[in-house]
Amino acid sequence: xxxxxxxxxxxIAFCIIPILSLGLxxxxxxxxxxxxxxxxxxxxxxxxRSIMFDITSNTYRQAGRLVNDDQLINVLSDGVINQxxxxxxxxxxxxxxxxxxxxxxxxVNNSNIVDGQIVYCDDNICxxxxxxxxxxxxxxxxxxxxxxxxxxxxxLYRVIPLPLKKIxxxxx
Numbered sequence: 001x002x003x004x005x006x007x008x009x010x011x012i013a014f015c016i017i018p019i020l021s022l023g024l025x026x027x028x029x030x031x032x033x034x035x036x037x038x039x040x041x042x043x044x045x046x047x048x049r050s051i052m053f054d055i056t057s058n059t060y061r062q063a064g065r066l067v068n069d070d071q072l073i074n075v076l077s078d079g080v081i082n083q084x085x086x087x088x089x090x091x092x093x094x095x096x097x098x099x100x101x102x103x104x105x106x107x108v109n110n111s112n113i114v115d116g117q118i119v120y121c122d123d124n125i126c127x128x129x130x131x132x133x134x135x136x137x138x139x140x141x142x143x144x145x146x147x148x149x150x151x152x153x154x155x156l157y158r159v160i161p162l163p164l165k166k167i168x169x170x171x172x
Contacts, residue, residue, distance in 0.1 A: 055100050055154070056142065062094050062101055063140070063158045072106075075118075077162045079110045091117055102153070106160070107131075130157055 066072060069090040075081055091104050104117055111120045125131055134141045134157050141157040 056156070058098065059100060059156050060140065060158075062098055063156055065090055065094060066104070066106075067158070067160050073160070073162060075113060076106070076108060076160065079112050081113050081115050081118075088117060130155075134159060 071087040072090060075087045081087065094101055095104065106118045107121045107125060108114070108118055109121055114120045119125075121131070130141060130143050138159055140159070143155050143157065144152045145155055146152055
């Protein structure tokens with residue numbers, strides 16, 4: 001009986017206690033590692049959010065320059081491109097100044113003013129998903145599109161409100 005008691009004590013001392021100790025140590029290490037990864041993930045999310053905010057707010061601000069460009073508004077409102085006017089000066093300026101803007105395209109419903117960065121909205125464009133969403137919102141739309149080389153590009157689509165140039169008189 002005494003030998004059995006000693007063997008049981010030796011088994012507890014040399015097997016079960018080390019196994020429990022290793023289990024508890026592994027458990028606490030895993031919890032600490034998980035907490036560390038969560039903190040790291042939160043910091044990375046904050047960093048990405050900050051970068052995305054900087055890029056999107058800057059791009060939105062650049063689009064605002066186009067919305068307020070009188071020469072561009074006149075071209076789009078009148079539907080006539082005067083070759084003597086430098087109506088695309090603001091577009092060229094934005095493309096030179098801002099490396100985050102790769103391309104500026106203006107979509108119009110008037111086929112008479114198609115020129116370089118001004119593109120006529122054919123049926124394919126007018127029926128596209130982004131165009132329909134923009135028509136509904138009448139504001140701005142951000143969309144990520146996959147390019148041919150499997151990279152993603154972030155696009156800002158924004159409506160340029162045009163002033164009414166013609167006054168209609170109704171008589172009754």
